Amino acid sequence: MWFAFWLVGYFLLMLPIYGLVLARLTPLTTRIGHQLNRLWGKLILFMGGIRVHVKGYYFPSEPCIIVANHRSYLDIPICYAIFPPRVAFLGKAELARIPLYGWTYRRLHVIVDRGDFHARTKSLLQVARKLKEGISVLIYPEGTTKHTLPLGKFYDGAFMMAKELNVPLLPLVISGSNDCLSADGRFLMQPGKITCIFHPLIFPDEETVESLRNKVYEWMKQTLVAYENRLTPIGHPV
Secondary structure (H helix, E strand, O other), X not given: XXXXXXXXXXXXXXXXXXXXXXXXXXXXXXHHHHHHHHHHHHHHHHXXXXXXXXXOOOOOOOOOEEEEOOOOOOHHHHHHHHOOOXXXXXXXXXXXXXXXXXXXXXHHOEEEOOOOOOHHHHHHHHHHHHHHOOOEEEEOOOOOOOOOOOOOOOOOHHHHHHHXXXXXXXXXXXXXXXXXXXXXXXXXEOOEEEEEEEOOOEXXXXXXXXXXXXXXXXXXXXXXXXXXXXXXXXXXXO
């Protein structure tokens, strides 16, 4: 009930402001829209008694593609909270159908419809447009929260885009979000500690899509296993 109140109540309260800001998209109104989402993310975490610790944080001045593991719906407000207001998400079409939030999502983020044969091309063009505007794009390569731990199978989309658009990848591991809000659909949130662990930028250069995917996957998997066994997170691959 508490989580639902802050999840829905914020957008009920702020919808008129979102409407005014996002009625006409410009670099300024887009930035304000992302800032409003960032405020919501911080509010959710604060009201839920959730502490986020960041290790190795680095956010480049030039736009990049951020890839993060995905275990909980809480990952979305976490990423809103830790990044500056110039990060858009690549999300599935179902998110755009959520009342209130869905409208703001369509205006600020990139929607991919997996049932659309031409979805990849459309998404690539939209991601390229965001990057050109100086906005980084965040993608959850597992595509869902419903997977085996510690890490689900990766889709190639994020790595294809990095290669085709020649932009660096910024890998991020989120540890502990599923303990604070499980992905079982019950939306039972509880206080706790979440750690976000960053990897230095990976440039596509001589890499293949497969090598990029494997490099990120292995680092994320090993970091999750090491960290959640209370060991020091391993270093990044060369």
